[in-house]
Amino acid sequence: MGGHLVEDIERIMSEAGQALADAVEAALPGWVRRSVEQLLIAWLDRTDPEVLARADLAGQRAGREVGARIRGLVSSDLDDQTTTPLSIVRQAVSYPADVLDDAGIPEVERDEFAQRRFPGDRYGLSPASWADIDPALTDVGLAWGAAKALAHRHRHAPPHGPGPDPQVG
Secondary structure, eight states: OHHHHHHHHHHHHHHHHHHHHHHHHHHHHHHHHHHHHHHHHHHHSSOOHHHHHHHHHHHHHHHHHHHHHHHHHHHSOGGGOOSOHHHHHHGGGHHHHHHHHHTTOOOOOOOHHHHHHOTTOTTSOOOSSHHHHOTTHHHHHHHHHHHHHHHHHHHHSOTTOSSOOTTOO
C-alpha cells in the first residue's frame, strides 16, 4: 500500500505543478500589459497603443518562457528544487521593464529593502504574492505548495512520525 501512496503523492504534485505552470502562462500576458499600462498612465497620464502592443508581445513571450521554466522546476525531483515558482515569476519583471525602458519611462524610486531584495526590478513590479499577478493564481499556487509539502513530508519524515521511535529504549 505504501508504494501506491508514494505514486499518488507524486502524481498529485505533478498535476498541481503542471496546473500552476499552465495558469502562470495564461496570466502573465495580462500582468505584463497591466504593469506597462499603469506606469504609462502614472508618468504620461495616458496610454500609448504602440507601447501596449509591444507589452502584449512581451507578455506572450513571458508566458511561454516563464511557463517553461516553471514546468522544468516542477517536473524535477523535489529535492533538486532550489527555488520556487513565485521566485521564477518575480524574475518576469524584466518583460514589462524592457518595454518601459524602450518607451523612455523613468525608473521608480524604491526603498532600500526593495533595492536589496529585488535589485533588477527597476519599476517596483515584483509581485509579493500570486494574487498580485492574477487572483486566479492564488488557489493553484497554494495547491502546488501543499502538494510539495506533502511529498516532502512523506519522503523525509521519520518512519514512526515526528516523535521518538517507540521501539527504541
